[in-house]
Amino acid sequence: MSDAPIRVERRGGVAWCTLDRPPLNLIDPGLIAALREAFDDLSRDPSVRAAVLTGAGRAFTAGMNVHVLRDLDAVGARRLIVSLCGAIEAVHKAPFPVVAAVNGPALGAGFELALACDLRLASRAARFGLPEVRVGVPSVIQAALLPVLVAPGRAAELLLLGESVDAVTALEWGLVNRVVEGAELTAAVEDVLVRLSACGPKAVRLQKQLMIRWRESDLGTAVRAGIDAFAAAYATDEPREGAAAFLEKRPPRFGGPA
Numbered sequence: 001m002s003d004a005p006i007r008v009e010r011r012g013g014v015a016w017c018t019l020d021r022p023p024l025n026l027i028d029p030g031l032i033a034a035l036r037e038a039f040d041d042l043s044r045d046p047s048v049r050a051a052v053l054t055g056a057g058r059a060f061t062a063g064m065n066v067h068v069l070r071d072l073d074a075v076g077a078r079r080l081i082v083s084l085c086g087a088i089e090a091v092h093k094a095p096f097p098v099v100a101a102v103n104g105p106a107l108g109a110g111f112e113l114a115l116a117c118d119l120r121l122a123s124r125a126a127r128f129g130l131p132e133v134r135v136g137v138p139s140v141i142q143a144a145l146l147p148v149l150v151a152p153g154r155a156a157e158l159l160l161l162g163e164s165v166d167a168v169t170a171l172e173w174g175l176v177n178r179v180v181e182g183a184e185l186t187a188a189v190e191d192v193l194v195r196l197s198a199c200g201p202k203a204v205r206l207q208k209q210l211m212i213r214w215r216e217s218d219l220g221t222a223v224r225a226g227i228d229a230f231a232a233a234y235a236t237d238e239p240r241e242g243a244a245a246f247l248e249k250r251p252p253r254f255g256g257p258a
Contacts, residue, residue: 129164
């Protein structure tokens with residue numbers, strides 16, 4: 001185990017970020033601060049094309065360390081959840097796509113962290129759940145996305161009963177994009193990254209910005225933001241190169257980082 005709670009490894013334009021507190025990668029104030037710092041730093045780097053978030057050992061993250069929760073009062077609880085919200089938002093609002101490689105349980109705040117990612121690939125060993133009500137607190141932050149991602153009744157089942165679902169059920173419910181055997185998870189993520197790399201890097205960043213705006217805006221505002229982004233794309237060379245490549249039946253030769 002490394003000294004830092006998160007390992008960040010750059011592989012070209014991709015940052016592989018590993019929660020490194022095995023076996024369960026439990027979340028505590030130190031990991032929260034490291035997660036926020038890592039994604040704030042990556043978000044300021046225009047050479048980052050994508051990030052992968054995963055866990056060391058047998059879990060993505062089994063959620064908040066209950067020892068931390070046990071001794072909180074109302075003031076401390078607010079301080080903790082505000083800091084966690086900031087870290088998860090740093091992932092959610094990163095200007096590049098973030099892929100969750102869910103290698104095992106993703107529970108509580110760990111599930112919310114996975115929901116903050118744009119794409120979720122899971123091994124068959126993964127489980128997803130929000131057990132907070134079982135220890136006397138509600139699920140918050142990215143749990144607010146659940147009624148949008150799944151049917152309201154299924155969201156209520158996860159939120160009110162505190163039970164978890166396996167990877168196959170998560171795929172059926174639309175919570176993950178793909179389920180593979182554990183030994184195939186890295187290859188599945190790399191396949192997604194290859195396909196991302198074939199797209200215009202500036203266009204991908206514009207699309208990510210739009211996805212964030214769409215989640216937070218009414219329909220009219222979301223449509224207007226899309227119009228602005230479409231026009232902004234033509235301030236770059238990517239649309240012309242993309243169209244030329246299509247017409248000439250060749251792969252596009254997009255430039256470097258966004």
